[in-house]
Amino acid sequence: RSDNHMRSIHDLELAGKLVLLRCDLNVPFENGEIQDDFRLEQSVPSIQYVAAQGAKCIIIAHFGRPTLPKIRNSKFEIRNFSLKPITQRLQELMSKEVKFIANPIGEEVRKQIEDMRPGEIAVLENIRFYKGEEENDPVFAKLLASLGDIYINDAFGACHRAHASIVGITQFLPSAAG
Numbered sequence: 001r002s003d004n005h006m007r008s009i010h011d012l013e014l015a016g017k018l019v020l021l022r023c024d025l026n027v028p029f030e031n032g033e034i035q036d037d038f039r040l041e042q043s044v045p046s047i048q049y050v051a052a053q054g055a056k057c058i059i060i061a062h063f064g065r066p067t068l069p070k071i072r073n074s075k076f077e078i079r080n081f082s083l084k085p086i087t088q089r090l091q092e093l094m095s096k097e098v099k100f101i102a103n104p105i106g107e108e109v110r111k112q113i114e115d116m117r118p119g120e121i122a123v124l125e126n127i128r129f130y131k132g133e134e135e136n137d138p139v140f141a142k143l144l145a146s147l148g149d150i151y152i153n154d155a156f157g158a159c160h161r162a163h164a165s166i167v168g169i170t171q172f173l174p175s176a177a178g
Contacts, residue, residue, distance in 0.1 A: 007176040009046060009152050014053035016118060020148035021050055021178065022165055024155040025061035025086050025123070032085070040090050046154040046178040047094065047121060054118040058148060060104075060165045061086075061155070062128040087123040098123060105130065105143060113147060133164045141168025154178025 023043040028035035043059075050057040064081045084100050091098040097120070101112050104124035116122060127133045132140025141164040145151065151173040153166060161167075169175075 009049060009154075009176055009178050012150055012152075012174065012176050014050055014055040014150065017055045017150050018058060018113060018148040019050045019055040020058050020060055020144070020151045020169070020173070021046060022151070022153045022155045022169075023047070023059050023061045023178075025059070025083060025090070026063055027086060029064070029085070034086065034089050037089055037093065040086070040093055043090070043154060044093055046152070047090075050152070051096075051119045051121055055150075056113060056116045056118060057121040058101075058113060059121065059123040060127055060144065061123065062133070062165075063126045065128070081126050081129070083123055083126050090123065094121070096121065101125065104147070109147065127163075127165050134161075136162050136164050136168045138164075138168055138171070140164045142172050145169045145172035148173060151175040152178050 023046070024039050025043065027037055027039050047057055047059065061083060063083050063086060087098055087100040099112070099116070099120065099122035101109055101122050101124050103109060104127070109124070112122065130140060144165060151169050153175065155166065
């Protein structure tokens with residue numbers, strides 16, 4: 001491999017690893033319905049590959065542009081920007097169980113990930129619910145990185161953003177493109 005070669009998902013040994021896979025699950029959503037699941041369909045091959053390699057696949061994604069001050073006080077805002085319905089559709093597309101982890105920060109998420117078996121898949125709740133995401137806060141990025149062994153970016157539509165789950169996390173984990 002030359003120094004100019006960008007590492008890809010196929011360059012890494014994934015078996016037995018905790019893989020944080022940044023996906024673009026930001027789909028058009030109206031009246032409780034996904035309007036177009038093209039981005040979900042495009043994420044499926046990378047998710048399937050990670051799972052097939054015997055890794056625990058932990059998906060990090062955002063959905064919409066929730067306004068942080070409102071989220072702290074509004075169940076309506078959280079419900080409208082939750083990745084839970086998107087996770088359900090992803091599960092249908094994959095014909096395989098996809099777990100939903102409602103709180104990606106704290107000890108409970110660590111327990112849920114630990115309880116997963118190799119080849120299982122989980123989606124963390126909307127990463128934009130956390131202030132440190134859009135600020136590319138290094139403390140938040142390190143906290144995210146602590147959930148995995150490897151980081152793979154498959155969210156090519158969001159790569160231009162200097163956010164913690166896209167840029168900051170790469171400072172703490174071996175990283176590759178999906």
